[in-house]
Structures are given as structure tokens and as C-alpha cells.
Amino acid sequence: xxxxxxLDAPGVLHHVMVRGLERRAIFxxxxxxxxxxxxxxxxxxxxxxxVYAWALLPNHGHLxxxxxxxxxxxxxxxxxxxxxGAFNRRYxxxxxxxxxxxxxxxxxxxxxxxxxxxxxxxxxxxxxxxxDLAALDKYPWTGHSGLLGRRKQPWQAGDEVLGRFAKAxxxxxxxxxxxxxxxxxxxxxxxxQGGGLRRSAGGxxxxxxxxxxxxxxxxxxxxxxxxxxxxxxxxxxxxxxAAHSHRRTVTLGAVVQRVSAAIGVTPQAVAGGGRRPAxxxxxxGIAYLWIEGxxxxxxxxxxxxxxRPQSIYAAAARGRVARxxxxxxxEKLT
Numbered sequence: 001x002x003x004x005x006x007l008d009a010p011g012v013l014h015h016v017m018v019r020g021l022e023r024r025a026i027f028x029x030x031x032x033x034x035x036x037x038x039x040x041x042x043x044x045x046x047x048x049x050x051v052y053a054w055a056l057l058p059n060h061g062h063l064x065x066x067x068x069x070x071x072x073x074x075x076x077x078x079x080x081x082x083x084x085g086a087f088n089r090r091y092x093x094x095x096x097x098x099x100x101x102x103x104x105x106x107x108x109x110x111x112x113x114x115x116x117x118x119x120x121x122x123x124x125x126x127x128x129x130x131x132d133l134a135a136l137d138k139y140p141w142t143g144h145s146g147l148l149g150r151r152k153q154p155w156q157a158g159d160e161v162l163g164r165f166a167k168a169x170x171x172x173x174x175x176x177x178x179x180x181x182x183x184x185x186x187x188x189x190x191x192x193q194g195g196g197l198r199r200s201a202g203g204x205x206x207x208x209x210x211x212x213x214x215x216x217x218x219x220x221x222x223x224x225x226x227x228x229x230x231x232x233x234x235x236x237x238x239x240x241x242a243a244h245s246h247r248r249t250v251t252l253g254a255v256v257q258r259v260s261a262a263i264g265v266t267p268q269a270v271a272g273g274g275r276r277p278a279x280x281x282x283x284x285g286i287a288y289l290w291i292e293g294x295x296x297x298x299x300x301x302x303x304x305x306x307x308r309p310q311s312i313y314a315a316a317a318r319g320r321v322a323r324x325x326x327x328x329x330x331e332k333l334t
């Protein structure tokens with residue numbers, strides 16, 4: 001069957017699964033696992049992803065992430081392509097490492113965020129990699145130990161997860177662990193795993209392009225949520241498609257001109273690498289509008305903003321703080 005549209009938009013929660021080709025191992029030892037985690041941590045630190053839960057098993061891995069300024073597809077491509085290349089060089093192998101494309105499910109936060117956090121973190125126990133929950137508490141290759149404070153993982157959004165249990169960190173960790181313990185006997189949860197997911201790089205606009213009926217959306221296997229949430233995804237997709245059709249002709253030069261004028265600086269100064277606060281605000285606004293507002297790739301911004309490639313998406317994330325101001329600019333551009 002042809003590939004269907006991938007569901008994505010800034011701020012969307014995703015359950016992502018990656019598997020080895022023909023169920024082969026993608027993590028042979030701790031060096032492999034540490035390499036993958038290092039790359040995931042770098043994406044989180046840059047603002048490309050917010051990571052809530054993760055678990056690495058020999059032939060697959062699970063992530064619960066929120067997409068940021070960078071589309072999920074681009075972040076996953078950077079993560080998986082970089083890791084696969086290093087893996088192949090390390091073991092002197094060639095060819096694909098991962099099975100087809102990764103699977104991704106758009107997740108309704110309530111009640112699924114905590115359910116998926118528990119499900120993902122219990123994977124090593126279900127797979128027999130650790131003998132009991134006490135061993136899982138210290139296991140380094142899942143986000144569970146980080147939430148409990150057993151390992152330092154500052155790039156994982158631990159406080160956001162723990163804050164759902166209690167305001168104070170100590171009681172929150174106790175309640176979180178009790179919650180995980182309650183899930184040990186649940187076994188596998190097919191209702192949380194999804195399957196047969198169809199995807200492409202279309203984002204919400206691609207969803208609307210399907211032109212399917214309401215019933216098809218309510219049964220969409222790419223979405224984990226109640227019918228009202230699935231219907232909301234459909235409405236937002238249609239709105240995004242309508243907006244996108246008016247924004248295709250907006251150029252980067254026009255964005256730079258508008259934002260520079262709003263801040264009171266020149267486009268030449270923005271590209272000149274200066275560190276004045278006004279120039280930083282202008283770069284953040286341009287990055288936010290170009291990447292999140294218009295859905296364009298970040299690479300053209302390197303020259304336009306005079307910054308390093310790795311700084312582009314972090315700048316867009318900072319620009320989101322003043323999104324109301326920049327959205328007004330976008331309205332004038334379109």
C-alpha cells in the first residue's frame with residue numbers, strides 16, 4: 001500500500017517505536033546504547049524534542065516525545081541516520097539497520113501520557129532484561145531511573161512527568177514508583193502500541209489532504225485518543241492546510257525584512273553575527289516564523305541569521321515565547 005501522511009505539528013505528543021531490520025539487534029552493547037542516548041540528549045538539549053520516557057531493548061526502542069520547532073521527521077532522521085552510520089562503521093557493516101520507517105502515534109495527553117510513560121519504562125522488565133522492579137530502578141537504559149533520581153538525565157523532562165504526581169519532588173517520585181509498580185502485572189498493552197501506521201512527511205496539512213470521512217478519522221491507527229481528540233486533529237489539519245496554501249509564496253527575505261523592521265534593526269545587522277539583545281530577538285522571531293509559522297526547513301536560516309546550524313532550532317524555540325507578536329507579523333505577511 002502507498003505511504004500515508006505522517007501526523008505532526010509543533011507541540012504534539014508522540015509515541016515513537018524503532019525496530020531492527022528482520023528483528024536483528026540494533027544495540028549490541030552499552031557503547032551502542034550510550035551513543036544512541038547521547039544523540040537523543042543532544043536533540044532534547046537543542047529544543048528539537050522534549051523527551052518524557054524512553055527505553056532501549058536489544059532489537060528495538062520506545063520514545064515518548066513532544067515535537068518542538070523542528071518537525072518530528074527531521075529529528076528522527078537526524079537521530080536514526082546518525083546512529084546507523086556510526087553503528088555500521090563500528091561493526092564494519094553496510095546496509096539498513098532499522099526496519100522500514102519508525103512508527104509514530106499522535107497521543108492525547110490525558111489519560112495516555114502517564115500510561116505510556118509507565119508502559120515504556122516497564123519494557124526492560126517485561127523483556128526479562130532485569131529481574132524485578134528494584135533492578136529496573138537502577139537500570140541505565142530507560143528513563144525510569146532518571147525519574148527516580150538514580151541517574152542524572154537533565155535532558156529528560158522529568159519534572160514535567162513528576163509534576164503530575166505531586167508538587168514536591170520526593171512525594172512525586174514515591175507516587176510515580178507506586179504507579180509503575182501497579183503496572184507490572186498488566187503485561188503487554190496492545191491498546192497502547194498501535195500498528196499498521198501510515199505516514200509521510202505531510203504533517204497536519206497531509207492529514208487534511210486525505211479527504212476521508214469522519215468515521216475513518218475516528219478509527220485512525222495513527223492517533224491514540226478519544227473520538228473528540230481525533231476529530232480535533234482533523235479540524236486542525238484542515239485549518240493548517242488552508243493556512244499553508246496562503247503561505248507558500250512567503251519568502252525568507254520578506255520574513256527577515258518584516259521582523260527586522262518590527263525590532264528596529266537592519267537585515268544586514270541580523271546576518272552580521274552581532275550579539276546585541278535586539279539582534280537576538282530578531283533572529284528568534286525570524287527562526288520561529290520560518291520554521292513553526294511557515295513550516296520551512298531551517299538550513300536557509302544559517303546564512304540569513306549568521307548563526308551555526310545547531311543553533312537554528314533552539315532560536316525558534318526561544319522565539320515561541322513571543323509567539324503572539326510574531327503571529328501578528330505572520331498575518332501581515334500572508
